[in-house]
Amino acid sequence: MAAVEGVSSHEVLDAAAAAESRSEQPIGQSIVSYAREAGRLIVEPERFDYKPGRGVTAIVNGATIHVGSRALMAERGVSVPSNLVIGVRTASEIFVARDGRLLGAVAVADTVRPEAKRAIEALGRMRLRTVLLTGDTRAVAQAVGASLGISEVESDLLPDEKQARIRALKTNGCTVAMIGDGVNDAPALTEAEVGVAMGSGTDVTRESADVVLLGNDLVCFVETLAIARRTRRIIWQNFAGTIAVDVVGVALAAVGVLNPLMAAFIHVASEMTFILNSARLLPAAYPLNAVATKANARAVEVA
Numbered sequence: 001m002a003a004v005e006g007v008s009s010h011e012v013l014d015a016a017a018a019a020e021s022r023s024e025q026p027i028g029q030s031i032v033s034y035a036r037e038a039g040r041l042i043v044e045p046e047r048f049d050y051k052p053g054r055g056v057t058a059i060v061n062g063a064t065i066h067v068g069s070r071a072l073m074a075e076r077g078v079s080v081p082s083n084l085v086i087g088v089r090t091a092s093e094i095f096v097a098r099d100g101r102l103l104g105a106v107a108v109a110d111t112v113r114p115e116a117k118r119a120i121e122a123l124g125r126m127r128l129r130t131v132l133l134t135g136d137t138r139a140v141a142q143a144v145g146a147s148l149g150i151s152e153v154e155s156d157l158l159p160d161e162k163q164a165r166i167r168a169l170k171t172n173g174c175t176v177a178m179i180g181d182g183v184n185d186a187p188a189l190t191e192a193e194v195g196v197a198m199g200s201g202t203d204v205t206r207e208s209a210d211v212v213l214l215g216n217d218l219v220c221f222v223e224t225l226a227i228a229r230r231t232r233r234i235i236w237q238n239f240a241g242t243i244a245v246d247v248v249g250v251a252l253a254a255v256g257v258l259n260p261l262m263a264a265f266i267h268v269a270s271e272m273t274f275i276l277n278s279a280r281l282l283p284a285a286y287p288l289n290a291v292a293t294k295a296n297a298r299a300v301e302v303a
Contacts, residue, residue, distance in 0.1 A: 003104035010040065012104035016096045018043040019058035019065040023050065024202040025182055027094065027108050028067075052184050053135050053158035055094070066097045078102050092136050112147050119218035120148045126225065129174070133162045135184055163187040179221065181205055196221060231281060238274045245270040 001009045017035035020028035021042050035042055045058035045065075054075070055068010066076050070093070073080045078097040094106040123130055131152040134141045141155035154165065166188045169176050178185070178192035181200055186208040189195030197209035200216050213220055249266055252258035258266075 001104065001106055004102055007103050009104065012096050012106065013038065014040055014043070015060070015065050015098055015103055016067050016094065016106055018045055018060045019048075019056050019067045019096075021045060022048045022058075023056055024204070025050075025184075026200075027092065028056065030108060031067075031094070031106060050183070063098050064100075067094060069093075070095065073097060073102070076100065092140055112144060113216070113218065115217055115219045117148050119222050120150060122219070122222045123225075124149070126222075126229075128225075131165075131169075133157055133165055133188065135159075135162075159184045159187045163191045166191040179218070180209075227281070234278055234281060238277060241270065241274060241277075 001012060003009050003012045013031075013035050017032050017040060020031050021044060023029065023032075032042065043060050045060045046062075047059040049057045051057070051068070051072065053069075054072040055066065057076075058065050058067075066072055066078065070080055073095050076097065078095070078100060080095055080102060092108045094108055096103045096105065120130055129152070130150050131154065132141060132145050132148070132150045133154050134144075135157050136144075136155055138155040141153045145151070145153035157165070162185065166176055166178060170191075170193070176192045177194040177196060178188050179196045179198070180186075180189050181198035181202070183202050183204050185197075186204045189197065189205065189208040194211060195209035196211045196213065197205045198216050199212065199214050206212050211224075245266065249258060249263065252262075
């Protein structure tokens with residue numbers, strides 16, 4: 001928390017929490033939660049407006065409060081010094097202004113979920129390309145990417161820019177699965193072949209996605225992909241086996257070797273073989289309990 005001269009940190013927090021109290025964004029919710037934990041009284045805004053990728057504007061007790069990025073402050077004519085927040089290069093800077101005057105900034109650090117690195121490593125072993133698309137600053141994005149082992153990082157992206165990036169990947173022949181949790185991710189989730197929303201995501205995000213993780217464990221997504229690949233492999237095995245059995249049966253019938261008894265035996269034995277082959281998926285089906293799909297048969301395609 002940083003405040004300009006003549007302004008207390010409590011004043012900055014109160015203004016930010018009041019403006020963000022109606023926000024569904026994770027950063028806005030974290031600010032509100034922090035204010036509540038600090039015992040601050042959060043005033044309900046009279047008006048609220050959210051600009052994707054920029055921030056929020058609210059009317060609180062007759063005053064206009066802006067909470068968001070440097071770009072939002074520049075649009076509203078608020079001057080922001082470059083050295084306001086020092087020593088938090090890997091944190092997102094959320095600036096707070098009231099009636100055109102800067103009050104201060106809130107530094108929100110990104111905490112990487114403990115299972116995220118394992119999930120990214122597992123995706124790498126599956127030979128899947130991972131790209132980090134974020135609206136955070138380059139410094140924050142690079143730090144998170146380095147901690148996760150992601151080499152392709154694109155930062156300072158607006159929602160439509162994320163969507164355009166997904167579209168470009170599809171144009172280049174890639175099959176894209178997008179994972180997101182914020183309102184800013186909704187257009188990209190819609191654009192991707194398979195949109196995956198985190199369970200903690202906003203309502204808009206969940207509605208835009210094809211798949212919703214009921215929890216927040218990214219490993220569940222990796223396990224689902226693994227099951228999808230294994231399912232497709234078994235489908236092809238059964239398909240190829242059926243064709244092979246039919247070809248052998250036709251050949252035996254053509255030379256007069258196939259009698260009704262042998263035909264019945266081949267049919268029953270082959271069907272039992274294919275059923276048992278499919279049953280190998282049953283022990284691996286439990287991770288799907290953590291995934292909700294919305295009539296989505298395309299989850300197999302991405303694998």
